[in-house]
Amino acid sequence: MKDLDLLVNLFEEKRNPELAIPMKSYMRDHFPFLGIRTPERKELLKKFYADSGILKKPFQPDLILELWEKEEREYQYAALDYLERFVKKLEKEHLSLMEKLITTKSWWDTVDMLAQKPVGYIASKYPEVIPKVIEGWAYGDHLWLRRTAILFQLKYKERTDEQLLYRYIKQNSDDKEFFIQKAIGWALREYSKTNKESVKQFIHSTTLSNLSIREGSKYLD
Numbered sequence: 001m002k003d004l005d006l007l008v009n010l011f012e013e014k015r016n017p018e019l020a021i022p023m024k025s026y027m028r029d030h031f032p033f034l035g036i037r038t039p040e041r042k043e044l045l046k047k048f049y050a051d052s053g054i055l056k057k058p059f060q061p062d063l064i065l066e067l068w069e070k071e072e073r074e075y076q077y078a079a080l081d082y083l084e085r086f087v088k089k090l091e092k093e094h095l096s097l098m099e100k101l102i103t104t105k106s107w108w109d110t111v112d113m114l115a116q117k118p119v120g121y122i123a124s125k126y127p128e129v130i131p132k133v134i135e136g137w138a139y140g141d142h143l144w145l146r147r148t149a150i151l152f153q154l155k156y157k158e159r160t161d162e163q164l165l166y167r168y169i170k171q172n173s174d175d176k177e178f179f180i181q182k183a184i185g186w187a188l189r190e191y192s193k194t195n196k197e198s199v200k201q202f203i204h205s206t207t208l209s210n211l212s213i214r215e216g217s218k219y220l221d
Contacts, residue, residue: 003052004066010044011036011074023073030107031073041074045081059086061097068104076105080113087118092126095119095133099145106144108179115148116155123152124159138168143179146172150183157194165191166202173208184208185215192219 016035023033036044049055054063067079079101098119102111123130138149149168153160169184192199200220203213 003048003054003060003063006052007045007048007067007075007078008070010048011041011072011078014040014044020072027073027107027109031076031105032071034072034074036074041077042081045078048078054082055085059089061094064097064101068101073109076110080110084113084117087121090118090122090125092122092129095122095129098122099133099137102144102148103142111144111147112151115151119148119152120155124156130161130164138171143177146175147179147183150180150187154187154190160191160194162191162195162198166206169202169208170206173206173212176209178211181209181211182215184212188212188216189218192216196220 011034014034014036018035019037020033020035023035024031027033054060064079064083067075067082070076098114102114102119119134123134134149134152137145140146150165150172153165165187169187172180173184175181188199188203196219199216203216203220208216
């Protein structure tokens, strides 16, 4: 049995139409759901990994793409779980895969994990992709790529390229889109844990939305 078929069988056995309704509603009706809650999904994935032995096999981008094409949202979550387990195996050529995932079936529940983990890892390991690829995301017109450019350094702490972060924020600070304003605030809030005074000065000297200021100031005096 193919790895994908094995996972589909495990998930389909636990399909719960009643739970699927509120789960779809929580995601503003953007995606249908099987109705599998997170703890149960994680247990099913553990069984899938054990039964398939897939974690001992080479990284399979095609499996991720197959899961991404499936209708119910739990399959995209499964793809993210699998991807996270292989994150340290990623190479710079996988950034194109991340871009495809970010720009397909896009919403915060998938994009934010992709930004922080695989994109953040690839950019840290291969910083040359920042001017070559991520720069274009930050200055482009795709909402979720711009959000990713703002957030990919979220867990960098002392390794954060402060100048780059602030430049990407300024580039997008006039945007009225909630998900951009929220990303700016989130990035500033997270970086303030590392450099409080720098973030405080940046907020005071930069025109930002009230949402970005409120979010970015949560850990400031």
